[in-house]
Amino acid sequence: MFREALFDSKAAAFGYIPLAMAFGMLFQSLQIHWIFSILMSFFVYAGSAQFIAIPLLANHASLLSLSIATFLVNMRHLFYGLAFLDKFKFNKFLKGYLIFGLTDESYAIICAKKKYDNKWYEFYIVFFCHLYWVLGTVLGVILYKNLVGINFNFLFFSLVTLFAILTVDAFKFTRNYFALIVGVLSYFIFRYLEVKEYLFFSMLLSFIIIFIRTYKTENMGKKNVFG
């Protein structure tokens, strides 16, 4: 199981190590102690939320807006767990760790290899992904220390590429123009109204609109069925 997991997790290694390196370098550009980058990757372990935190921390955002942004960016996890309720058959401590390590990548790998259905396979996948993420951060911190004077700002763009790719994947999966347009429009509304927490409000507005629309179509469906 160890070997299969190591082999299957190599896709995550190619994705996580460079991205975590970019995170490590950018987080260091806030001029803080190196240990914080590693603690952040070890304990928070949420790629998008960690990147989004960088501009927020740089602007000394309140802890409340930091937690709201973290919650919204990670909200998709709520729906991953629903697929895994019958998995992770460990004692409380190990199960707690596996739930902690449920990321986009580990979720995708475990879903793709349903045939194994082995709890140790699940454990190793989660463990390796976490390891790659921390390792990449350490490499990023080391690289930052050794490349003094180089401006790493352009690395912020790796975040744009990540989100653009995730958008393409999500769109391919659902082909949902409505959700895409709602998201883009609500973002521009709050952005150009110059609302301070425009990230939060645009996500909240889109959630409400999509929820109401889903509620309406579900009810219409029921009416049609029952006459």
Add this chain to the structure above:
Amino acid sequence: MFLDNNLYIIYAIIIMSVVTYLTRIIPFAFFQYLNNPILRQTGKQLPVCLMAILTLYSIDSLKDFDNHYFINGWIACLVTIGLYLGLKSILTSMVIGTIVYYLLLNKIIAF
């Protein structure tokens, strides 16, 4: 960008870990409440919407150091999407997209 307040960073890390862990453990703890068809259906539609918002937000965040962030960001972003659709390789399109942005930012190539 300079942070001298270690305590602020420590609080930030603690609060972010707690919130992130909550989003991961809630479905296991409150399965019966979340297993509602409307919420599940909404959940399926959310990723494309939230990821699009985050793409726009991360392009706008470039304005802190790039005066031409809009044009540079969008060109490099479209290059990334095009490469990803063509090559289907996440890493290649991320790396080339970021290199294109680096070249645009430093005016090595210009439009």
